[in-house]
Amino acid sequence: MKIGIYGGTFNPPHLGHLAAARAAAAALELDQLIFVPAGTPPHKTMPAGSPTQAQRLEMSSILADQMLRPELTQVWEEELRRPGKSYTADTLRQAAERWPGAQLWLLMGTDMFLTLQDWHEPETVLSLAGVCAFGRTHEDIQRQFAAQREALRRDFGANIVTISIPNLVEVSSTQLRALLGQGGGREYLPEAVYGYILREKLYGTHADLSRLTIEDLRCVSYSMVKAKRLAHIKGTEEEAVRLALRWGADPEELRRAAILHDCTKYLTRQEHLDICDRYGIVLDDMERGAEKLLHAKSGAALARYVFGQSETVFRAILYHTTGRGNMTLPEKLLYLADYMEPTRDFPEVGQLRRLAYEDLDRAVLMGAELSIREMMERNRVVHPNTVEAEQTLRKGLGL
Numbered sequence: 001m002k003i004g005i006y007g008g009t010f011n012p013p014h015l016g017h018l019a020a021a022r023a024a025a026a027a028l029e030l031d032q033l034i035f036v037p038a039g040t041p042p043h044k045t046m047p048a049g050s051p052t053q054a055q056r057l058e059m060s061s062i063l064a065d066q067m068l069r070p071e072l073t074q075v076w077e078e079e080l081r082r083p084g085k086s087y088t089a090d091t092l093r094q095a096a097e098r099w100p101g102a103q104l105w106l107l108m109g110t111d112m113f114l115t116l117q118d119w120h121e122p123e124t125v126l127s128l129a130g131v132c133a134f135g136r137t138h139e140d141i142q143r144q145f146a147a148q149r150e151a152l153r154r155d156f157g158a159n160i161v162t163i164s165i166p167n168l169v170e171v172s173s174t175q176l177r178a179l180l181g182q183g184g185g186r187e188y189l190p191e192a193v194y195g196y197i198l199r200e201k202l203y204g205t206h207a208d209l210s211r212l213t214i215e216d217l218r219c220v221s222y223s224m225v226k227a228k229r230l231a232h233i234k235g236t237e238e239e240a241v242r243l244a245l246r247w248g249a250d251p252e253e254l255r256r257a258a259i260l261h262d263c264t265k266y267l268t269r270q271e272h273l274d275i276c277d278r279y280g281i282v283l284d285d286m287e288r289g290a291e292k293l294l295h296a297k298s299g300a301a302l303a304r305y306v307f308g309q310s311e312t313v314f315r316a317i318l319y320h321t322t323g324r325g326n327m328t329l330p331e332k333l334l335y336l337a338d339y340m341e342p343t344r345d346f347p348e349v350g351q352l353r354r355l356a357y358e359d360l361d362r363a364v365l366m367g368a369e370l371s372i373r374e375m376m377e378r379n380r381v382v383h384p385n386t387v388e389a390e391q392t393l394r395k396g397l398g399l
Protein backbone atom coordinates (compact mmCIF):
# COMPACT_ATOMS: atom_id res chain seq x y z
CA MET A 1 0.00 0.00 0.00
CA LYS A 2 1.27 3.45 -0.94
CA ILE A 3 0.49 6.22 1.49
CA GLY A 4 1.13 9.91 0.85
CA ILE A 5 1.66 12.07 3.91
CA TYR A 6 0.95 15.72 3.28
CA GLY A 7 1.86 17.87 6.27
CA GLY A 8 1.55 21.61 6.65
CA THR A 9 0.07 24.25 8.88
CA PHE A 10 -2.89 24.50 6.48
CA ASN A 11 -3.39 28.03 7.71
CA PRO A 12 -5.47 28.21 5.58
CA PRO A 13 -5.49 25.25 3.16
CA HIS A 14 -5.74 26.63 -0.39
CA LEU A 15 -6.07 25.66 -4.06
CA GLY A 16 -2.30 25.10 -4.30
CA HIS A 17 -2.56 22.37 -1.68
CA LEU A 18 -5.48 20.83 -3.53
CA ALA A 19 -3.69 20.84 -6.90
CA ALA A 20 -0.57 19.35 -5.32
CA ALA A 21 -2.53 16.65 -3.51
CA ARG A 22 -4.34 15.67 -6.71
CA ALA A 23 -1.16 15.62 -8.77
CA ALA A 24 0.77 13.60 -6.19
CA ALA A 25 -2.06 11.09 -5.75
CA ALA A 26 -2.09 10.50 -9.51
CA ALA A 27 1.68 10.50 -10.08
CA LEU A 28 2.46 8.17 -7.19
CA GLU A 29 -0.73 6.10 -7.61
CA LEU A 30 -1.43 6.50 -3.92
CA ASP A 31 -3.86 4.24 -2.10
CA GLN A 32 -4.16 6.72 0.74
CA LEU A 33 -3.49 10.43 1.00
CA ILE A 34 -3.24 11.70 4.51
CA PHE A 35 -3.34 15.38 5.39
CA VAL A 36 -1.48 16.12 8.59
CA PRO A 37 -2.12 19.60 10.02
CA ALA A 38 0.93 20.64 12.02
CA GLY A 39 0.69 21.39 15.70
CA THR A 40 1.64 24.83 16.93
CA PRO A 41 4.00 25.40 19.84
CA PRO A 42 1.88 26.29 22.87
CA HIS A 43 3.98 29.35 23.79
CA LYS A 44 3.75 30.93 20.36
CA THR A 45 1.40 33.90 20.34
CA MET A 46 -0.87 33.94 17.34
CA PRO A 47 -2.19 37.08 15.64
CA ALA A 48 -5.83 38.00 16.22
CA GLY A 49 -8.25 36.06 14.03
CA SER A 50 -5.94 33.06 13.86
CA PRO A 51 -7.77 29.77 13.69
CA THR A 52 -7.66 27.39 16.62
CA GLN A 53 -6.25 23.92 16.06
CA ALA A 54 -9.82 22.63 15.83
CA GLN A 55 -10.57 25.18 13.12
CA ARG A 56 -7.45 24.27 11.13
CA LEU A 57 -8.47 20.63 11.47
CA GLU A 58 -11.94 21.47 10.16
CA MET A 59 -10.53 23.45 7.21
CA SER A 60 -8.18 20.57 6.40
CA SER A 61 -11.15 18.19 6.44
CA ILE A 62 -13.04 20.48 4.08
CA LEU A 63 -10.03 20.55 1.76
CA ALA A 64 -9.67 16.75 1.83
CA ASP A 65 -13.39 16.41 1.08
CA GLN A 66 -12.98 18.62 -2.02
CA MET A 67 -10.88 15.85 -3.58
CA LEU A 68 -14.16 13.90 -3.87
CA ARG A 69 -12.24 10.70 -3.15
CA PRO A 70 -13.37 9.69 0.35
CA GLU A 71 -11.77 6.26 -0.04
CA LEU A 72 -8.41 7.94 -0.71
CA THR A 73 -8.22 10.87 1.67
CA GLN A 74 -8.18 11.33 5.39
CA VAL A 75 -7.03 13.93 7.87
CA TRP A 76 -4.79 12.69 10.65
CA GLU A 77 -4.67 14.56 13.96
CA GLU A 78 -1.39 13.07 15.07
CA GLU A 79 0.61 16.32 15.15
CA LEU A 80 -2.21 18.28 16.77
CA ARG A 81 -2.48 15.70 19.53
CA ARG A 82 1.24 15.47 20.19
CA PRO A 83 2.53 18.06 22.63
CA GLY A 84 5.56 20.19 21.71
CA LYS A 85 7.00 21.00 18.33
CA SER A 86 5.89 18.90 15.37
CA TYR A 87 8.79 16.96 13.93
CA THR A 88 8.21 15.11 10.71
CA ALA A 89 10.55 12.34 11.87
CA ASP A 90 8.21 11.64 14.82
CA THR A 91 5.15 11.74 12.59
CA LEU A 92 6.69 9.26 10.16
CA ARG A 93 7.65 6.94 13.02
CA GLN A 94 4.01 7.03 14.14
CA ALA A 95 2.82 6.48 10.58
CA ALA A 96 5.12 3.46 10.13
CA GLU A 97 3.65 1.99 13.31
CA ARG A 98 0.09 2.75 12.38
CA TRP A 99 0.31 1.45 8.81
CA PRO A 100 2.87 -1.37 9.07
CA GLY A 101 4.33 -2.44 5.76
CA ALA A 102 3.04 0.59 3.89
CA GLN A 103 5.27 2.49 1.51
CA LEU A 104 5.29 6.05 2.81
CA TRP A 105 5.70 9.13 0.65
CA LEU A 106 6.18 12.59 2.04
CA LEU A 107 4.64 15.34 -0.07
CA MET A 108 6.22 18.78 -0.07
CA GLY A 109 6.65 22.03 -1.97
CA THR A 110 9.83 23.62 -3.25
CA ASP A 111 10.91 25.50 -0.11
CA MET A 112 10.62 22.48 2.11
CA PHE A 113 12.43 20.27 -0.37
CA LEU A 114 15.36 22.65 -0.75
CA THR A 115 15.96 22.74 3.04
CA LEU A 116 15.34 19.09 3.82
CA GLN A 117 18.87 18.46 5.04
CA ASP A 118 18.32 21.03 7.83
CA TRP A 119 15.25 19.35 9.26
CA HIS A 120 15.26 17.53 12.58
CA GLU A 121 16.69 14.00 11.96
CA PRO A 122 16.77 14.15 8.15
CA GLU A 123 18.22 10.63 8.03
CA THR A 124 15.17 9.26 9.85
CA VAL A 125 12.80 11.18 7.59
CA LEU A 126 14.50 9.96 4.43
CA SER A 127 14.83 6.37 5.59
CA LEU A 128 11.15 6.08 6.54
CA ALA A 129 9.64 7.79 3.51
CA GLY A 130 10.20 8.63 -0.11
CA VAL A 131 9.94 12.28 -1.03
CA CYS A 132 7.55 13.69 -3.59
CA ALA A 133 8.48 17.31 -4.28
CA PHE A 134 6.41 19.52 -6.52
CA GLY A 135 7.39 22.53 -8.54
CA ARG A 136 5.58 24.69 -11.05
CA THR A 137 7.18 23.66 -14.32
CA HIS A 138 9.45 20.93 -15.53
CA GLU A 139 12.21 23.50 -16.21
CA ASP A 140 11.91 24.90 -12.70
CA ILE A 141 12.25 21.44 -11.30
CA GLN A 142 15.30 20.66 -13.41
CA ARG A 143 16.99 23.91 -12.52
CA GLN A 144 16.10 24.19 -8.85
CA PHE A 145 15.85 20.58 -7.79
CA ALA A 146 18.66 18.75 -9.59
CA ALA A 147 21.50 19.56 -7.22
CA GLN A 148 19.40 18.99 -4.13
CA ARG A 149 18.13 15.68 -5.45
CA GLU A 150 21.67 14.48 -6.04
CA ALA A 151 22.84 15.67 -2.62
CA LEU A 152 19.99 13.96 -0.77
CA ARG A 153 20.52 10.75 -2.70
CA ARG A 154 24.22 10.80 -2.02
CA ASP A 155 24.07 11.78 1.66
CA PHE A 156 20.93 9.94 2.78
CA GLY A 157 20.09 7.41 0.07
CA ALA A 158 16.86 9.32 -0.43
CA ASN A 159 14.14 8.07 -2.75
CA ILE A 160 12.92 11.16 -4.60
CA VAL A 161 10.19 11.83 -7.12
CA THR A 162 9.61 15.30 -8.52
CA ILE A 163 6.43 16.36 -10.23
CA SER A 164 5.44 19.54 -11.98
CA ILE A 165 2.08 21.14 -11.33
CA PRO A 166 1.50 23.78 -14.01
CA ASN A 167 -1.50 25.35 -12.26
CA LEU A 168 0.21 25.45 -8.89
CA VAL A 169 -1.13 28.48 -7.07
CA GLU A 170 1.51 31.09 -6.54
CA VAL A 171 0.57 32.38 -3.13
CA SER A 172 2.08 31.85 0.28
CA SER A 173 -0.10 31.33 3.30
CA THR A 174 1.27 34.56 4.75
CA GLN A 175 0.24 36.53 1.66
CA LEU A 176 -3.10 34.81 1.62
CA ARG A 177 -3.85 35.68 5.26
CA ALA A 178 -2.98 39.31 4.56
CA LEU A 179 -5.25 39.34 1.51
CA LEU A 180 -8.12 37.85 3.46
CA GLY A 181 -7.81 40.59 6.06
CA GLN A 182 -8.22 43.14 3.28
CA GLY A 183 -11.32 41.47 1.84
CA GLY A 184 -9.49 39.58 -0.93
CA GLY A 185 -7.92 36.16 -1.37
CA ARG A 186 -11.00 34.27 -2.43
CA GLU A 187 -9.61 33.22 -5.78
CA TYR A 188 -6.91 31.18 -4.03
CA LEU A 189 -9.31 29.09 -1.98
CA PRO A 190 -11.82 26.32 -2.59
CA GLU A 191 -15.24 27.94 -2.16
CA ALA A 192 -16.08 25.75 0.81
CA VAL A 193 -12.88 26.72 2.68
CA TYR A 194 -13.55 30.39 2.00
CA GLY A 195 -17.11 29.98 3.24
CA TYR A 196 -15.84 28.41 6.45
CA ILE A 197 -13.45 31.34 6.96
CA LEU A 198 -16.36 33.77 6.53
CA ARG A 199 -18.60 31.85 8.90
CA GLU A 200 -15.93 31.70 11.57
CA LYS A 201 -14.68 35.24 10.89
CA LEU A 202 -11.07 34.09 10.59
CA TYR A 203 -8.04 36.11 9.42
CA GLY A 204 -9.74 39.45 9.96
CA THR A 205 -12.67 38.78 7.66
CA HIS A 206 -15.76 40.36 9.11
CA ALA A 207 -18.60 39.43 6.78
CA ASP A 208 -22.10 40.20 7.98
CA LEU A 209 -23.70 36.80 7.40
CA SER A 210 -27.13 38.36 7.05
CA ARG A 211 -26.04 40.47 4.07
CA LEU A 212 -23.77 38.27 1.99
CA THR A 213 -23.32 38.68 -1.75
CA ILE A 214 -24.52 35.76 -3.87
CA GLU A 215 -20.91 34.56 -4.32
CA ASP A 216 -20.24 34.60 -0.59
CA LEU A 217 -23.59 33.00 0.18
CA ARG A 218 -22.65 30.11 -2.11
CA CYS A 219 -19.29 29.70 -0.37
CA VAL A 220 -20.90 29.69 3.07
CA SER A 221 -23.52 27.15 2.04
CA TYR A 222 -20.93 24.92 0.36
CA SER A 223 -18.79 25.05 3.50
CA MET A 224 -21.61 23.39 5.47
CA VAL A 225 -22.14 20.34 3.25
CA LYS A 226 -20.12 17.47 1.82
CA ALA A 227 -18.47 18.22 -1.51
CA LYS A 228 -20.36 15.38 -3.18
CA ARG A 229 -23.60 17.33 -2.61
CA LEU A 230 -22.36 20.44 -4.45
CA ALA A 231 -23.38 19.21 -7.90
CA HIS A 232 -26.95 18.81 -6.67
CA ILE A 233 -27.01 22.25 -5.00
CA LYS A 234 -25.57 23.93 -8.09
CA GLY A 235 -28.04 22.03 -10.27
CA THR A 236 -30.93 23.13 -8.08
CA GLU A 237 -29.81 26.76 -8.31
CA GLU A 238 -29.61 26.58 -12.10
CA GLU A 239 -33.00 24.88 -12.40
CA ALA A 240 -34.73 27.14 -9.87
CA VAL A 241 -33.63 30.27 -11.72
CA ARG A 242 -34.74 28.83 -15.05
CA LEU A 243 -38.13 27.88 -13.61
CA ALA A 244 -38.53 31.32 -12.02
CA LEU A 245 -37.93 32.99 -15.37
CA ARG A 246 -40.40 30.64 -17.06
CA TRP A 247 -43.18 31.16 -14.51
CA GLY A 248 -42.64 34.78 -13.54
CA ALA A 249 -41.21 34.46 -10.02
CA ASP A 250 -38.26 36.50 -8.71
CA PRO A 251 -35.22 34.57 -10.01
CA GLU A 252 -32.85 36.03 -7.41
CA GLU A 253 -35.07 34.91 -4.56
CA LEU A 254 -35.28 31.42 -6.01
CA ARG A 255 -31.51 31.46 -6.49
CA ARG A 256 -30.91 32.24 -2.82
CA ALA A 257 -33.44 29.65 -1.70
CA ALA A 258 -31.76 27.02 -3.88
CA ILE A 259 -28.26 27.90 -2.69
CA LEU A 260 -29.30 27.42 0.94
CA HIS A 261 -31.97 24.72 0.64
CA ASP A 262 -29.80 21.79 1.76
CA CYS A 263 -27.25 23.68 3.88
CA THR A 264 -28.10 21.73 7.05
CA LYS A 265 -28.24 18.35 5.32
CA TYR A 266 -25.30 16.96 7.28
CA LEU A 267 -26.19 18.12 10.75
CA THR A 268 -27.04 15.61 13.45
CA ARG A 269 -30.61 15.16 14.64
CA GLN A 270 -29.79 17.00 17.84
CA GLU A 271 -28.31 19.93 15.90
CA HIS A 272 -31.48 20.18 13.81
CA LEU A 273 -33.61 20.10 16.94
CA ASP A 274 -31.47 22.77 18.64
CA ILE A 275 -31.76 25.12 15.65
CA CYS A 276 -35.53 24.65 15.41
CA ASP A 277 -35.85 25.20 19.13
CA ARG A 278 -33.71 28.36 19.05
CA TYR A 279 -35.70 29.95 16.22
CA GLY A 280 -39.16 28.81 17.30
CA ILE A 281 -39.81 26.36 14.47
CA VAL A 282 -42.62 24.09 15.62
CA LEU A 283 -42.12 20.44 14.65
CA ASP A 284 -44.60 17.61 14.55
CA ASP A 285 -43.73 14.13 15.84
CA MET A 286 -42.98 12.82 12.40
CA GLU A 287 -40.54 15.62 11.65
CA ARG A 288 -38.79 15.15 14.99
CA GLY A 289 -38.02 11.56 14.05
CA ALA A 290 -36.72 12.03 10.50
CA GLU A 291 -33.52 13.84 9.47
CA LYS A 292 -34.77 14.01 5.89
CA LEU A 293 -37.67 16.17 7.06
CA LEU A 294 -35.67 18.06 9.68
CA HIS A 295 -33.10 19.51 7.29
CA ALA A 296 -35.83 21.51 5.54
CA LYS A 297 -36.89 23.06 8.86
CA SER A 298 -33.42 23.83 10.21
CA GLY A 299 -32.23 25.02 6.78
CA ALA A 300 -35.16 27.43 6.53
CA ALA A 301 -34.43 28.73 10.03
CA LEU A 302 -30.77 29.45 9.23
CA ALA A 303 -31.71 31.04 5.90
CA ARG A 304 -34.13 33.40 7.62
CA TYR A 305 -32.46 34.16 10.93
CA VAL A 306 -28.73 33.77 10.24
CA PHE A 307 -28.47 34.54 6.53
CA GLY A 308 -31.14 37.28 6.55
CA GLN A 309 -33.29 35.87 3.77
CA SER A 310 -36.89 36.86 3.09
CA GLU A 311 -40.03 35.16 4.30
CA THR A 312 -40.48 33.84 0.74
CA VAL A 313 -37.08 32.13 0.80
CA PHE A 314 -37.82 30.82 4.30
CA ARG A 315 -41.10 29.20 3.23
CA ALA A 316 -39.71 27.79 -0.01
CA ILE A 317 -36.98 25.99 1.96
CA LEU A 318 -39.35 25.01 4.77
CA TYR A 319 -41.57 23.04 2.36
CA HIS A 320 -39.00 21.91 -0.21
CA THR A 321 -39.08 18.27 0.93
CA THR A 322 -42.76 17.66 1.64
CA GLY A 323 -44.62 20.35 -0.27
CA ARG A 324 -47.89 21.39 1.39
CA GLY A 325 -51.50 22.23 0.63
CA ASN A 326 -51.97 25.41 -1.44
CA MET A 327 -48.30 25.98 -2.22
CA THR A 328 -47.19 29.42 -3.37
CA LEU A 329 -45.38 29.86 -6.69
CA PRO A 330 -41.85 30.06 -5.19
CA GLU A 331 -42.59 26.99 -3.03
CA LYS A 332 -43.64 25.02 -6.09
CA LEU A 333 -40.58 26.11 -8.04
CA LEU A 334 -38.01 25.16 -5.41
CA TYR A 335 -39.83 21.88 -4.79
CA LEU A 336 -39.61 21.04 -8.49
CA ALA A 337 -36.08 22.34 -9.02
CA ASP A 338 -34.87 20.12 -6.17
CA TYR A 339 -36.74 17.18 -7.69
CA MET A 340 -35.59 17.41 -11.31
CA GLU A 341 -32.38 19.46 -11.46
CA PRO A 342 -29.92 18.31 -14.15
CA THR A 343 -28.03 15.78 -11.99
CA ARG A 344 -31.19 13.92 -10.92
CA ASP A 345 -31.71 10.57 -12.56
CA PHE A 346 -34.80 8.39 -12.23
CA PRO A 347 -37.11 6.83 -14.81
CA GLU A 348 -39.75 9.56 -14.81
CA VAL A 349 -37.36 12.54 -14.67
CA GLY A 350 -37.61 13.34 -18.37
CA GLN A 351 -41.39 13.52 -18.22
CA LEU A 352 -41.26 15.60 -15.06
CA ARG A 353 -38.82 18.06 -16.67
CA ARG A 354 -41.05 18.54 -19.69
CA LEU A 355 -44.12 19.01 -17.56
CA ALA A 356 -42.36 21.52 -15.29
CA TYR A 357 -42.07 23.96 -18.20
CA GLU A 358 -45.49 23.21 -19.72
CA ASP A 359 -47.93 22.75 -16.87
CA LEU A 360 -46.56 23.72 -13.49
CA ASP A 361 -49.32 22.33 -11.29
CA ARG A 362 -49.35 19.01 -13.10
CA ALA A 363 -45.60 18.79 -12.60
CA VAL A 364 -45.83 19.51 -8.86
CA LEU A 365 -48.64 16.98 -8.64
CA MET A 366 -46.50 14.42 -10.38
CA GLY A 367 -43.69 15.11 -7.91
CA ALA A 368 -46.03 14.67 -4.95
CA GLU A 369 -47.44 11.46 -6.41
CA LEU A 370 -43.96 10.06 -7.02
CA SER A 371 -43.00 10.86 -3.42
CA ILE A 372 -46.14 9.22 -2.07
CA ARG A 373 -45.58 6.12 -4.19
CA GLU A 374 -41.96 5.90 -3.06
CA MET A 375 -42.87 6.21 0.61
CA MET A 376 -45.57 3.55 0.26
CA GLU A 377 -43.14 1.19 -1.49
CA ARG A 378 -40.73 1.62 1.37
CA ASN A 379 -43.48 1.13 3.92
CA ARG A 380 -43.01 4.60 5.31
CA VAL A 381 -45.67 6.97 6.52
CA VAL A 382 -46.28 9.82 4.07
CA HIS A 383 -46.08 13.28 5.62
CA PRO A 384 -49.55 14.90 5.81
CA ASN A 385 -48.20 17.97 3.97
CA THR A 386 -47.42 15.84 0.92
CA VAL A 387 -50.88 14.28 1.00
CA GLU A 388 -52.42 17.76 1.25
CA ALA A 389 -50.26 19.02 -1.60
CA GLU A 390 -51.48 16.17 -3.76
CA GLN A 391 -55.12 16.74 -2.81
CA THR A 392 -55.20 20.51 -3.32
CA LEU A 393 -53.39 20.22 -6.64
CA ARG A 394 -55.80 17.56 -7.87
CA LYS A 395 -58.73 19.67 -6.83
CA GLY A 396 -57.28 22.79 -8.49
CA LEU A 397 -56.78 20.84 -11.70
CA GLY A 398 -60.30 19.45 -11.55
CA LEU A 399 -59.02 15.88 -11.29
Ligand SMILES: [Fe+2]
Binds near residue numbers: 261
Ligand atom coordinates in the same frame (compact mmCIF):
# COMPACT_ATOMS: atom_id res chain seq x y z
FE1 LIG B 1 -33.36 18.84 0.71
Ligand SMILES: [Fe+2]
Binds near residue numbers: 232236338
Ligand atom coordinates in the same frame (compact mmCIF):
# COMPACT_ATOMS: atom_id res chain seq x y z
FE1 LIG C 1 -31.95 19.16 -2.32
